[in-house]
Amino acid sequence: MISVLPIAAIVLFLLMSALRVLNEYERGVIFRLGRVIKAKGPGLILLIPVIDKMTRVSLRIVTLDVPHQDVITRDNVSVKVNAVVYFRVVDPVKSIIEVEDFIFATSQLAQTTLRSVCGGVELDDLLAHREEVNQRIQDILDKHTDPWGIKVTTVEVKYIDLPQEMQRAMAKQAEAERERRAKVIAAEGEFQAADKLTQAAKIIAESPQALQLRYLQTLREMSSESKAATVIPVPLDLLRMAMKP
Structure with missing residues (x-):
């Protein structure tokens, strides 16, 4: 026992x-x-x-936070960029035998890829075309991690930290752009007003009765206003007749 x-x-x-x-x-x-x-x-x-x-x-999706990376863009602007990478294991055997630590390896690869891609574009493209930058980073990561049995599903650039000097310069640029648009709109308004006045002058020149109706309408508008003194406009034709010898 x-x-x-x-x-x-x-x-x-x-x-x-x-x-x-x-x-x-x-x-x-x-x-x-x-x-x-x-x-x-x-x-x-x-x-x-x-x-x-x-x-x-x-086999679940892993969320990898890529820390801030110091990047110099193609137009020589120094920025700090961070991102988040979503990936998952699709081949468990490759993820074990092909790489020692696939999470650490993917993290290091994501950092270097983020620096290289953001350093190859200008600041305006990085700010305005972020989706294209995300797609480029995802394609590069997916290509390099495929032999490890890793599938990168999504890459998102989360935050772009600009220097204070660049922020002030961009604010001045935006203000100048708004002023330019305001001046263009005002000029277009003046052009349209001049065009309408030209058309009205042609109509009045062809129909003298229109000038008389406009004269009477002006008198009515002025008489409806409560003023101590009333100025009565005199047509130029009457002045020319009076000035003739």
């Missing part, structure tokens, strides 16, 4: 070490005597004690 207990304990220990339970989002990469067998899971996994070893790999 005493000799049976150690044997039962050893059998129970080996049985417990041979059983593994993997969640729905997990896969287990099985190594048998150092060689990869395959990825198993989810559910109950049976291993050969001492011979088999298993490494868990999560």
Whole structure:
């Protein structure tokens, strides 16, 4: 009886070490005597004690925060840029045997790619065409992480920190642009008003009765105003007739 207990304990220990339970989002990469067998899971996994070893790999999307990077854009503007990268494991075997730490490797690759891509564009493109910059970074990351069994799903540039001098310069530029638009709008208004006045002058020149009606309308408008003195306009034709010898 005493000799049976150690044997039962050893059998129970080996049985417990041979059983593994993997969640729905997990896969287990099985190594048998150092060689990869395959990825198993989810559910109950049976291993050969001492011979088999298993490494868990999560298939869920990983959110990677890329810290601020000092970047000099193509037009020689120094900015700080950070981003966020979303990726997931699509091949558990490659993510284990092709790279030592795929999360750390993806993080370092994302930092260098962010600096190189943002340094190759001008500041205006970085601010106005951020979607294109995001897509370029994603394509480069996805190309380099594909041999690792990693799929980069989304890259978003979160924040662009501009120097105070550049912010003031951009504010002056925006103010000058607004003033230019205001002057253009005012000039277009003057042009349209002059064009309408020219058309009205042609109509009055062709129909003298229109000038008389306009004269009477002006008198009515002036008489309706409550003023101490009333100025009555005199047509230029009457002045010319009076000045003739």
